[in-house]
Amino acid sequence: MSDTGPLVDLFSAAGFQPPPLAEAAHLVAYGHTLASLKSLPGIRIEAAATPDGLVAEILVDAGVRAAPPLHLCLGLHRGLALQNVRLTITLQPDAEITVLSHCLFSTPQAARHAMDADIHLMEGAILHHQEAHHHGPSGSIEVLPRARVMLDKGARYLSDFSLVQGRVGWLDIDYTVAVGEDALAELVSRVYGWGSDRIRIVERLSLDGAGARGLVKSRVAVRDDAQAEVRGVMAGNAAGARGHVDCMEIVRDRATVSAVPEVRVRHPLAKVTHEAAIGSVDSHQLETLMARGLAPDAAVDLIVRGMLA
């Protein structure tokens, strides 16, 4: 089964480079239609289309350390207006993999993509998850990613979500991560909203095991009439747990942002810190670039793009 033809158009519309799928483990779906799927030794991908949406499962065997990334290409185009995905990812002990998710929605009409994921990293497993979105120019897309992540002892979950080109539409991210003993979770989200875009990001890390470490980092820029709400929640529940919430938001025009870094400590030997900065573009940064000859608009754009890079 392979129908990756529309992918070229979707990647082209997003300005992204199409991934080399031929040799890589991958799953490609348009709406609820499974277009292409490839497993590799030690990396099993199963998927099925159901009346309610797409159900997919990725299992990486113990000790498998796959160098080439696994590609998840999820798209809505032409007349497609709905994509529900139920995803399960399990990394067995000491497995390590990079998952590149390309979520490309170029459909011109109102559309909805909902992801519901359960991710389990067993002892010593490592998952690098880079999720790049492009929601097209219409601003009429609803995107609702949900994930529950469980990290066993010594596991590492490194997630990087970016939506910095095109319109956002309505984005509502809700991730919860339980971090076990000596495990590490880093969640980075970078979003650029404009027009009438709406952004809501909620990321909760619960540092439950001794020595657990966590970082929630958000970088959001909004302009025009866009609105954003960012909540980073970090709970230190065990001895030696260390966590940090870092929110930085740039606001321009009539846009609004609320950033709520929330820290909770339930163990005397845990330590959780936070920092949040919301404001217009830093005037010193702006003037530094203008003193190099950049016009104000170009300087602002460079600062915002840098923050979101």
Added chain:
Amino acid sequence: MNETETPIRSPAAPRTNQPKQSLRSESLLRLSGVCLARQGRAILADLDLDLHEGEIHALVGANGSGKSSLAYAIMGCEGYRPDAGEIVFDGRRIDALQMHERARMGITLAWQEPARFEGLSIGDYVRIGARGEGVEDCLRRVGLDPARYASRATDKTLSGGERKRVELAAVLAMKPRLAILDEPTAGIDLLSLDALIEVIEALRSAGSTVLLITHQAEVASHADRASQLCGGRIVFRGDTAQVLAHYRLRACQRCDGTICHV
């Protein structure tokens, strides 16, 4: 010195007077009667200053004397537009121009505390406005190995000294007609002082006029001429040695006759 920095260049040779011989006496920048008040307090008061094309001109003065404010006024920073007087650069009044317009005319400023940027590499930062040497050459000139620094971000992971070097590299790359260096040696280790002076000389050799703002007499002594600022006014100007001798008295007589102990 940070272990990733390299000692930069050989120490500068003892200063000789030969640059003065090549100086042109045309005025590149002239400030006349410049007054600036902020929050009801006079920062610059009836200030006159004349920079000759191709010279290194030191501006000395105590903390709060108005040195950085003068730099910001020349550069056109927000809130530092003069209330009175005029600033003329290359024969054209620039009072009403925005910063980037002044920069495009060839004026730039190396900040005392340069801004830091997330996601902007040192190479890309130095490349902004560059029209002189290549980025790598400029980084080498300030003692930063391009292989190790060009792709690093200009963010808070850099030490203060490293960031100052990057700032100087960016100014070198711009090949400006007027480089305003605000305390370029602050935060730089002593071993690098001579080499930084070499960088300043290199700027001049490349055709830049340099306004060198500094507390350090050792650095200022490399200038062709100097001015001493006190209470927002130039209180002494002329030959560098004479100005520094006056500055070392640690006291100066203001225009209103009062004595200012610096």
